[in-house]
Amino acid sequence: MSQKDIYKRLEDVFEEVFDEKVTLSPETTAEDVEDWDSLSHITLIAAVEDEFKMRFNMKEVSTMKNIGEMAAIISERAKK
Amino acid sequence: MAKSLLYPFDAANLLKNKKRIIKSYKSDGKPRIEKKIAFLCGSTANDIKDVCSIFLLDDMISPEFYLSEYGMYWEEAVFGGGVDSFSPDVIYIYTTTRNIEKFFPEPGCSEDEASRFFDEAKNHFFTMWEKLREKHSCPIIQNNFELPRYRLLGNRDAFDHRGGVAFVNRLNAFVSDYAREREGFYINDIAYVSACYGLDKWSDQSAWYMYKYALAIEAIPSLAFNLASIIKSIFGKSKKALSLDLDNTLWGGVVGEDGVENLSLGEETPLAQAYLDFQKYLLKVKNTGVMLTVNSKNDHQNALAGLNHRDSALKPDDFIVIKANWEPKNQNLIETAEKLNIGVDSFVFVDDNPAERHIVEGTLPVAAPEIGEVEDYIRVLDRNNFFETTSLTAEDIGRSEMYKANIQREISQSAFESYDDYLYSLGMTAEIKRFIPEYIRRIAQLTNKSNQFNLTTRRYTVPEIESIAGDMKYIPLYGKLTDRFGDNGVVSVVIGRKEGKALHIDLWIMSCRVLKRDMEFAMLDRLAETASAEGIKEIYGYYLPTQKNSMVKDLFVDFGFLKIDEDDSGNTKWFLKTDGYKKKNRFIDVL
Numbered sequence: 001m002s003q004k005d006i007y008k009r010l011e012d013v014f015e016e017v018f019d020e021k022v023t024l025s026p027e028t029t030a031e032d033v034e035d036w037d038s039l040s041h042i043t044l045i046a047a048v049e050d051e052f053k054m055r056f057n058m059k060e061v062s063t064m065k066n067i068g069e070m071a072a073i074i075s076e077r078a079k080k
Numbered sequence: 081m082a083k084s085l086l087y088p089f090d091a092a093n094l095l096k097n098k099k100r101i102i103k104s105y106k107s108d109g110k111p112r113i114e115k116k117i118a119f120l121c122g123s124t125a126n127d128i129k130d131v132c133s134i135f136l137l138d139d140m141i142s143p144e145f146y147l148s149e150y151g152m153y154w155e156e157a158v159f160g161g162g163v164d165s166f167s168p169d170v171i172y173i174y175t176t177t178r179n180i181e182k183f184f185p186e187p188g189c190s191e192d193e194a195s196r197f198f199d200e201a202k203n204h205f206f207t208m209w210e211k212l213r214e215k216h217s218c219p220i221i222q223n224n225f226e227l228p229r230y231r232l233l234g235n236r237d238a239f240d241h242r243g244g245v246a247f248v249n250r251l252n253a254f255v256s257d258y259a260r261e262r263e264g265f266y267i268n269d270i271a272y273v274s275a276c277y278g279l280d281k282w283s284d285q286s287a288w289y290m291y292k293y294a295l296a297i298e299a300i301p302s303l304a305f306n307l308a309s310i311i312k313s314i315f316g317k318s319k320k321a322l323s324l325d326l327d328n329t330l331w332g333g334v335v336g337e338d339g340v341e342n343l344s345l346g347e348e349t350p351l352a353q354a355y356l357d358f359q360k361y362l363l364k365v366k367n368t369g370v371m372l373t374v375n376s377k378n379d380h381q382n383a384l385a386g387l388n389h390r391d392s393a394l395k396p397d398d399f400i401v402i403k404a405n406w407e408p409k410n411q412n413l414i415e416t417a418e419k420l421n422i423g424v425d426s427f428v429f430v431d432d433n434p435a436e437r438h439i440v441e442g443t444l445p446v447a448a449p450e451i452g453e454v455e456d457y458i459r460v461l462d463r464n465n466f467f468e469t470t471s472l473t474a475e476d477i478g479r480s481e482m483y484k485a486n487i488q489r490e491i492s493q494s495a496f497e498s499y500d501d502y503l504y505s506l507g508m509t510a511e512i513k514r515f516i517p518e519y520i521r522r523i524a525q526l527t528n529k530s531n532q533f534n535l536t537t538r539r540y541t542v543p544e545i546e547s548i549a550g551d552m553k554y555i556p557l558y559g560k561l562t563d564r565f566g567d568n569g570v571v572s573v574v575i576g577r578k579e580g581k582a583l584h585i586d587l588w589i590m591s592c593r594v595l596k597r598d599m600e601f602a603m604l605d606r607l608a609e610t611a612s613a614e615g616i617k618e619i620y621g622y623y624l625p626t627q628k629n630s631m632v633k634d635l636f637v638d639f640g641f642l643k644i645d646e647d648d649s650g651n652t653k654w655f656l657k658t659d660g661y662k663k664k665n666r667f668i669d670v671l
Contacts, residue, residue: 013096016096016097016100017096017097017099018099019099019100019103039126039127042127042290042291042293042297043095043096043098043127043297045297046092046095046096046297046298047092047095047096050092050096057286058286058289058290061286061290062290
């Protein structure tokens with residue numbers, strides 16, 4: 001699974017959760033996406049985990065700073 | 081009904097797409113009833129509210145929510161808060177075992193101390209419920225408690241006075257007792273739902289530490305679905321009937337090809353036992369008031385032969401309508417619905433064949449669950465809560481008999497020369513009185529289910545009916561009709577509200593089963609008689625048109641009222657003087 005694949009699939013997930021098209025880069029954070037707040041973050045994490053069939057651990061969820069860090073963990077851990 | 085909203089549903093999909101799904105329902109232009117639902121929250125509940133609204137919107141309820149401040153469920157209930165000015169139609173107390181851990185006995189405490197901790201927990205909730213019932217007359221739904229996430233005493237936890245498991249079980253029994261002894265108080269059984277889901281998966285601790293969610297995020301749809309089914313039931317949206325296939329649904333094999341003797345049904349093989357168990361389950365479901373009908377591609381006599389199988393638990397007589405033919409099943413379903421005089425959307429279609437399910441749910445607003453293999457049939461039907469009952473009256477239990485008696489009446493009618501002769505031959509008697517406690521639940525149920533013979537389409541909950549029953553400012557009447565074929569039960573409800581010397585008819589409903597029998601005239605006679613005796617000089621009637629109640633548009637004309645007003649929306653107002661009222665009922669002997 002290439003980084004390009006991961007980003008494309010993440011963008012699809014974002015589009016479903018936020019109901020709008022989003023372009024993601026490694027530096028993207030919650031500040032950059034309009035409805036991404038602490039509540040929708042919960043749905044987002046669950047949706048990303050479901051998409052890539054993996055779980056983030058608590059430490060990762062609390063310390064993830066941007067999409068780049070999220071994609072790195074997905075890259076390491078995702079089964080498909 | 082959208083397949084993804086039936087058990088087993090795709091939880092991840094629901095959570096991920098909830099925003100779009102809700103938006104799509106809200107913009108589909110379909111008419112929905114609006115209900116205000118207040119959540120008193122013991123922990124985070126936002127996604128629960130969102131997913132719950134999906135299930136409600138799908139079943140034609142448009143919810144408006146109020147969520148209490150985080151964790152302030154008790155304070156708001158007892159000391160007041162936003163929930164009071166919100167004027168909810170339903171109050172939901174969302175607490176979980178996380179909220180009662182503070183009452184758990186310590187490992188070192190004595191039996192007395194443990195007892196005192198338990199009393200504190202009981203009082204905590206009892207005070208809240210009593211206060212809420214004092215201030216609000218709407219239904220209340222309370223979560224019971226899921227099993228604790230660890231057992232300090234191992235298996236001893238289940239019976240020791242210091243055990244958390246024992247504590248939860250005892251507290252659940254307390255909540256259960258409270259619900260059983262009262263009307264209008266219901267339990268959202270998360271003890272059961274979490275067990276079905278799997279306690280280990282349900283108790284995902286990271287969801288608590290990170291988000292203060294008292295359950296795994298993926299479990300939210302299961303909880304929301306369970307809650308939604310109670311709310312739907314309160315507002316009359318539970319399903320009423322099953323449309324059942326026969327071959328490979330009620331027995332293994334195809335009766336027209338294999339012959340009755342070769343069907344799998346009975347004790348001989350695992351498969352036979354599974355089908356027999358399913359039949360026994362359906363028989364029990366029928367006894368809770370759900371109507372069974374057959375919808376099978378078979379020659380009629382083969383269908384009957386199969387139902388008369390030596391080991392069959394279900395007999396032809398258990399079905400109100402049997403359609404065994406070669407017509408399309410959606411057509412059969414429409415005709416069956418017409419015969420029973422209930423909406424097509426009250427049916428659940430049970431068929432092992434995905435192609436048949438696809439046609440039916442593709443063309444009709446019918447739920448057609450993916451029942452899987454025979455060993456799963458009962459579980460899939462059960463978990464969908466199609467027939468959730470917030471009340472179970474004697475009338476529900478006898479419903480099949482009532483509907484069959486009605487079909488007999490129709491047959492007898494065709495044998496008469498004149499309709500009047502037929503009505504006399506029925507030997508009808510009616511009991512028309514002020515509301516009594518034993519019919520309160522049935523009355524409330526009727527106000528929520530009646531759509532066609534319904535002048536004002538006002539809906540009432542059990543607490544509201546109780547309140548009206550005891551208030552002399554009202555003349556609330558129920559009508560129960562019996563004839564030589566059987567007892568129809570409570571079939572009509574009329575509520576008149578006094579204002580000085582005038583009586584305003586707030587509600588007039590009647591079951592379509594008893595149309596054209598003079599029952600509405602019998603109700604009017606009693607209403608006029610009672611009103612007159614209580615000093616009422618004028619009666620005002622109201623008709624508020626809806627998509628479903630055009631049949632009663634001119635009811636007041638038949639009643640001899642005078643139309644005194646009509647507005648642009650077709651709402652009409654009618655007037656009758658009580659002086660000089662002449663009785664109109666000719667055929668019913670009223671007790």
